[in-house]
Each structure stands twice: as structure tokens, then as C-alpha cells.
Amino acid sequence: MNQMSETKARVRAPETRGNFGDVDPVTFEVLRNTFEYACNRMTTIMQRTSFSPILADVLDFSNAVYDANLQLLAQAANCPVHLAAMQFSAQAAVKRFPVETLKPGDIIALNDPYQGGTHTNDITFTMPVYHEGELIGFAVSRGHWMDLGGGAAGGMSFSTHVAAEGLRLPPIKLYEGYKINRDFLAIILNNTRTPHFVEGDLQAHLGALKAAEQELQRAADRYGRETVQSCMRELIGYTERIIRKSIEDIPDGTYTAEDFADTDGFSPKPVKVKVTLRVRGSEIEVDFTGSDPTCKGSINSPYANTASAAYYSLQFFLAPHAPSNAGMFRPITLNIPKDSWLNPSWPAPVIGCTTVASSKITSAIWQALAQAIPDRVTGSTCSECNWFVSSTTDAQGRADVFSDLPAGGWGGTPFNDGMSVTMDPLGNCMNMMAETAELLFPIEYESFELRPDSAGAGRFRGGLGAVFKVRFLHEGEMNMETSRTREGSPGVNGGGRSVVQRSSHIAPDGSATVIGGIAPDGTWRSPLLSGHHFGPDEVFMFESTGGGGWGNPHERPKERVLEDVLDGYVSLERARSDYGVAIDPGTLTIDEAETARLRA
Template sequence: MNPITVEIVRNGLISAAEEMNAMLIRSAFTPIIYEMKDCAVAILDRDHKVLGQSSGLPIFLGNLEICSEYTERKFGKRVWREGDIWALNDTYVVGTHLNDVSVYAPIFFKRELFGFAVSRAHWLDIGGKDPGQSFDSTEIFQEGLRLPPTRVVIEGQINPDVVDIIEANTRLPKGVIGDLKAQIAAANVGSRRIVELLEKFGADVVEKAKEIIFDQTESFERAAIEAIPDGKYSAEGYVDDDGLGNGPLYVKMTVAVEGSDIEIDVTEASDQTLGPINSGKSQTVSACRVGFKYLFASDKPVNGGSFRSLAVKVREGSFLACTSPAAANWYFSSLGLQIDLLARALAHAIPNTVTAADYGDSNPVIMSGTDPRSKSIFIDFECHVGGWGAFRGQDGVSALINKVNGGLKDIPIEVCETRYPLRIREYSLRSDSGGAGEWRGGCGINKTYEMLSDQCAAGFWWERSVTPAWGLFGGKDGKPPSVTVKSSLSGEIKCLKANGIKLKSGDLIECRSGGGGGYGPPSLRDRRAIEEDIADGFITVEGAIQDYGYKPTP
């Protein structure tokens, strides 16, 4: 087949996904989508294989197809009708927390099913016992409205019964229904662009190009794996706890390489636990795929040819493959650890490719209550950046979102202070938080919130203190995170995980995110690089003396 045609089709599919993502972000009602971009989209073929996926949250890599696949398995192929759009958020199907809602539409061309347009986005409130999300839930029923595959649009018309159910189960009906409609609009845009592509080239040409694209992707990934010596590799680590004092929770990863095939085994993991740190199996598989993609053919987009060389083994009933009624609001804490464990396991096999560990977790803070300006409820959900690990020849990046979240962005200070009764008192680099090394780990950040409401509460879910961001080949670990609440009601509280701490106007939340691990012995770091780090604020003079044996010029 003409390679130029193949490339045009390839980019047409990716472009359709990117336009879907742009439509979703621009149409969304809540900052968690239109500012933070907590969403991802994909175009699938009729066999539920990825044709094109936009930039977004990497943790949904090769995972969005579960929605249409499960629906078809449950109801049969005849369930798909032109003009219908579905929604699904069941944790035990898609693996995520209930706030991550997938909306997907079948794409028809000349009355034949061609594929699907799917998006997943975080709804700011889906019910549950606490505003936004709970940090101490013990079962899925406390975490919000659970949707099995549900038609939200029937033959082109939005289903009012489903909308009424969703509105009755959220504290933010206007924002949530607005975000639902933004996802519906994204599905319609994706469907239209694919139909236009099919009209231009014909279904046969697109199908043939698809197979070539899939085979190319597979060959790139297999060639990268073949460069690794055959054998078994392993690494282990811990997540801190489940938010209720149970932990730490153990994860051992064993990686088997044979020719161009690789198997990742995480069956040796702690059992599912009472608190909301459990993850659905499909997200654990996705985490292994993300780690795989960071190391192998990372410059090639994800599609149906990806991960053919990868097998993942997970033990059902572990906290990485939980079963009902396990709580799973903060399912992603173990996922960042697994991504880093894969690099650690393969470090000696591919030392020029791997990085030291990053700060590991999204570090969410949820602040909610009554806004005194409007007398209405507010819910502010924010994730926090930190330090990434160093690698051969390069320091780690500072103040970057973790590997799980990829394209996630900060909510700008101006937006935060305008929309919510909050003031940001400090936002700066956390000096000396990156692990020392020949190449230094990236720095975390300092961020301080001041409450401007007498009726508000806050919850936190910060991770990676038991197993902080480790260094490689003599590099030192990054500093772990810390959170300090200065409350006029309860005094000073130091905690990494908490739920519903009552706050009043003037109270402070001081957040310190972790740094990334260093790479190589600190004694080998160039003196000029140390002095530049001091000038730039990455390290202090005291830190340079302690970590590098630096001797200031008299």
C-alpha cells in the first residue's frame, strides 16, 4: 500500500482523537477538565483496538477500549445502534474511581459498525459521603453513583431519565451535567471526523492502512525488547498505607524477557485492604503498559499494535486487582510505584534508558465548603507536581506532574483564587528535595493555601514516604512529602492522609511535595553544576555541603 496514504490515514485518526480532546476541554464546565485536563480520548475500531489516542492521562493507555468491549460482551453485538451514546464508571470494570466517567459512542459508516469514539473525564462530584471524594471510605457504596453500561443518548436524543438520576446524586449538578454534555459533544465530533475520513478514502483503504500501522508499531516494540538480555529481573517497594492505618502495602514486580516478548508479574502484592487505595485489575494492567511505553518505542503513538509483545499477570483479590465491595477512590497510588518498579527492575539491563524514581503520586488536596461570596457550595480538587528522577546525562525535571498523569496541568493561581474562597500564600521550589547524584533528582514544590471561608474542610492523599523516590547507581533518594495543617480549631496537624479536617478563615495548609531520585554517585557531580544549582535555588549551600561535600570559596 502507498506509504503516503498510510501516513495520511494514521494522522487522520490521531487528528480525530486530538479534536475530540479539544472539544471536551473547551466545552467542559469544571476546572478539573478545562484547566487541569483530567481526561483522555480515543478512537477504536470495531474490534475495540485503538486507532488513535490523544495526549492526555497516560494511565488510560490502551485502557479505554474496555468500555465498549465490556458492553458488547454483556449485551451482544446487536446492542450497538446509530445515534446511541453510553456512559460507564464501574470501578470493577474500568479499574478507576467512580469520578472517572467514560462516555462512548458507536461509529457507523454506511449502516455498518466501524468503531467507537470514547472519552474518560473526571467529574468533580459523583455523590458519595463527602464532597468531591472521600479519603476514608471503606466500601464502594460510600464513594458515589456507580454506573454500569448506561445509554445517556438514545437515537440522538439525550436520555432525561438518566440525567435526572445523575443530577439527584451530585452536589454540583450544573457542572457535572455540563461535563457530561461536553463528553457527548466530543463523541459526536470524533464520529463525524472518522466518517469524513472513510468517505474520503473508503473503508477498505482505512482498514488496510490500520493493519499496516498496527504491524509497524508491534515491530518497533519487539525490536526494543530484543535488545534486552533474556532473563528474569525484579524489584519491590511499598505504598505507605490505605489511609486507615493499614500498611505499608507490598508490591513485588518480576519481569521475564524472552526474545521479543516480555511478561510483567505483580501477583506478589498485598491483599485488598479496607481503605480506598485498592485498584481495579484493568488499571494495574494499564500502569504496566505505561511503564513499558516509557522504556520501549516511547516516540511512537499508542494503537492496536501496541503491547502485543507484553503480558501482565495480576492476582485477583490483591489490592492491585480488587473485587467488590472494595473502596478504590485513590486507586492510582500504586500505579506510579509500579511504573518506577519496572525501570528499577531493568536498570542494570538498560542503564542508559531508565530513570531514577519520581515523587510518585498525584498528591491530591480537596477543599470544600461554603463560599461566603456566593453562599453556594464549592469543591476545589487539586493535584500537585513534584520532582522526577535523574538519568544518565541529565538532571531530573523539577515541578512536573507524575508519570501516571502525563498531560495533567496545574489550576492557575488566578483561576483558583477567583473561583474559590482561597488564597495561595506560597508557590515555590522545595530546595534540597531532589536526590543528590552525579545527576541530581528534580525538586518538589512548596505550596501554601489560606482559607477564606469559615465553613470549609480539607482532605489529603499524599504518598511515597515509606518508599521515597529512590536513586540509581549510587544516586541518593529524594525527600519524601509532607503536609502541615495550621488550624484555629485543632492546632497544628502533620499528616499525609486525612479526611474532612474542619477549617476556618485564616487557617493554612502547607504542602511540600517529594523530590526525584539522583543518578550516579554525588562525588562525581561537577562543581560548576553544584554552584549553578545553588544560584538557581535547587539546592542550598548547606545542602551542597552535606550531600556533595562542597567547600564554598572563602
């Protein structure tokens, strides 16, 4: 360990001692699980009581509890891109409304990207929790709301100013004593295309916060406030010790990688993420120096979003088994240059931050880690959220907003092929169920099927992407955020890239036009779409990519390549060109002599 690491370890020694302090191990474990249960109960309430399908069905929300010092204590397995960022929102909330001014049932709401938020659709609710008049913690709930106004549905106007992305709330005391401020509510209702969802979703967040309050108070009643508070301190130190030990298992060194977003919507030039990981003893520095400056378009990532992406990207390969709390963050130092696209200043637009930027940060960090721990890292995922939002109009002229997240594949691992059609690591979200979408909106799902040849080749190939088709029954305007349309997600250790993604508009006569990505004539069109019109019986088709491969494709057993061909995952042509396996098209058996020649 170098001198800097030794100094930091000495400073933190009281928080990282090897025992449970004043709490016996059994009580420690019971209370640890109590904190996690509180978050899981919050999640159950959110899913069952929210009105909007993006919360109730897609599960685009997150819940956590914090101690009285606003240190993360526990979180549910919700959206990683929310969870590490929520601390910044909670801190901004309490900075605006100091603890001494708060009372039970006060709930502070904010979504301002420049006051701890991410993009404007993500609203964070922070509520203090008291026991016998003393503050013991905070409950925090964040949800992605379908629409908060702006120049296009979902705020996806892809403008040059954050004001075009919808209502931007500074920290406001939306509830006092569990009662909502009707004036603030009226402002919110006046600035959304989906007012019919808002009050129901607010009640769901309130219910989730009150559930966490009940669990923390019950724990304090049963074990005593002092014991609960001691356990909170020890739990954070416990996780920190685990994380530090995991970092020590990574060879000291400096590891650098890059990835790119396809465009900011205005310039055809790709936008670069550059990350340098410096591993020293039990600490990691994540340095984004060299990343591109603030973009004109709407893919900039506020500090909280970039920090969150860095934290969760590392956690996949540090200690995912450790309790999730503030101890995860202590050994990690961030350097995010001001006025880069990963740390912009107002009024830079940011609507694509959680979807475009986060996924590219993860891919860059994983590529850097592959240099340090090649036998543990996976190929990059599809590295995209593929977020689309569409305003719709039914036969009676009623307007609504429909949204979905067509998933792609994950990268190959050192042990197995990647998962097919799985949400990017930024979120544990679900695709919209076809039955729900067709019940609520004037659309029809035509297909959602595996996309052959979409995965990166490798000894362990990536998972497959999907072909997704939605038919508009009446008028609609679609907004789409995606990338990976210039080149697919990279593999590691000799693994290949996946194919590119593509968006198409299919007319009633079946003719298709590429509206995002590479067209048949080789021209490339920006994948950031806003206000693209669809008429009755016209179809939106999206082809997502798979994950990158792991290892040399010629080391994949030829029998497994044949299985992939028989399953329809890999074509005969790609089996030959990517894997060096010749398969007779008539008998669908391996041509051993030709395969030996190709692999020689």
C-alpha cells in the same frame, strides 16, 4: 528467542508482516495522522467546552478511537493512566450492549471499577461510529469528574466499602440517537455536589465523540471504507513490530523490584508492590506475584488500572515514538494475582487507585528496568499524584468542590537533571491556575514555589518539588491522598532518594501542625486525610518531593553543585553532605582542599 516466544511469533505472523498490505505507504501515513488528528480534535473540544475546571483547566481527561473490534487505534497525549484502561471500559460497554443492538448516536457511559473502570470519578463514554450503515470503529472519551457523591467531596471518604466512594454506574445507554436519557441524567444530578458542572461536561464529551465520528466518516468517504479498515489493521501491526524490536534490544533475563504505598489509611504498615519482569526475545511478562493482598482501605487498584499502569510504565522505555495503539500491548503479558491489592474483588474500596497505586507500579517497574538497561532508565519521579479535594462554603453559604494536583519532581536521567514540579507519569494534567481557582472558589493561593533540597542527589540530580499553600477564606473540609511521607523516591545507579512529603495546617497566628507525614517530634501521621476541617484564614500547606537521583552524587561536577547552591536549589549543608562539595558561606566559592578531602 525461546520456544514460547517463537510459537507466539508464528501465531501473530499475519499481523506483523513487514509491509503495508493493501495500503500504499503514503495513504497509510495520511490515514495514521487522520486517526491521531481525530483524537487531538476531541481533546481541543473537551478543553474548550467543558464546564468543570478539573477538565477545562487541569485537563484530567482522555480521548481515543478504536477499530470495530475495539482495538485501540489512536489516542491523544492525555492521561496515560486513563488511556490503556479505557479499552476495558469500552469492552464492558459493548458486552452489556452488543454491537448488533447499537445505532448511530448511542453512547454508553460507565464508571464501575469492577466493570472495566478505575475509580468512580473517571467516567468513560463509548460511541459506535458508522459509515453508510456499517460499523467502522468506536470513539471513546473519559473524564475525571469533580464529584459523584460519596462520604466526602470527590468520593475521598477512605472508607472500607466502594459504595462510600460515590455513584457507581454500570454500563448505561446514556444517549440514544444523540439524545440524552433525562431519567439517567436526573440520577447523576442527584448524586453530585457539583450539579452545576454536570450538563456542561456531558455536552463536552458529546462534542468530542461527534468530532471523532466526523473524522472517521470523512476518511471513509475520501479513501473508501475498505482502505480505511485495511489501514487500521496494518497500523496496529506496524506498532507491534516496533515494540517487539525495542524489547529485543533489552537483554533477556528476570528483573525484580519493589515499591510501597505508605499506608491504606487503616494499618500503619506500608503496602507493597512487587514486580518481576521476564524478558524473553520480543516479549515481556509483567508479574505482580508477591504484592500485598487486598487492602482494607481505599488504595486498591482494579485490574484495568493496574494493567494500564504496567503498559504505560513500559512504554516510556520501549518505543515512545511508535504510534500509540493496540500493537503496544500485544508483546506484553500480565500476571496480576486475584485478590491482591492490584486486582481486588468487589466491594473493596478503590478511590486512590489511579493516584497511589499507579505511581508506585511505575516506580517499581522502572527500578526493575534499571537492572536491565541502566544507561537508559531514569530515577523514580515523585511517584505521587498528590490529589486533594476540598468542599468549600462561601460567605453566602454556597457550597462547591475545589480540587488540585500539586506536582513534584521527576528523576534524574542519564543525560540531564530531572524536571522540577512536573505531573507524575500517570497524567499529563496541569496544576489549577491560581486565577481560575480564586475566581471560582472562596480560597486564595499563597504560594507555589520550588522546595529547596527536595531532590534526590546524583550525578544528575532529581527535579525539585514544591511548597504549595492555599488559604481558606471561609469554611472548608479537605480530603487528601498522598504518600512518600515515610521515605522519598528512590534513585538509580547510585543516585539518592528525594526527601519526604508533608501536609500541614497553618492557623491564623502562623503556627503549623503536621497533619500528614512526619512531625517535628518524629511522629508519623497518615497522609490519607478525609474531612479535615479548615476555618476562615487557615492555610493548607503541602510540601511535595522531588525525583530520585541518577548516578553517584560525588561524580557531579562541583561547579554544577555550586550553581545549584547559588540558585537556591541545594543548601550549603546538603552540598557538603550529599555531594562532598564544601562551599565557603561568606564568599560562596568552592573550598577546593576541603572538597578534595570529602570526595577522597
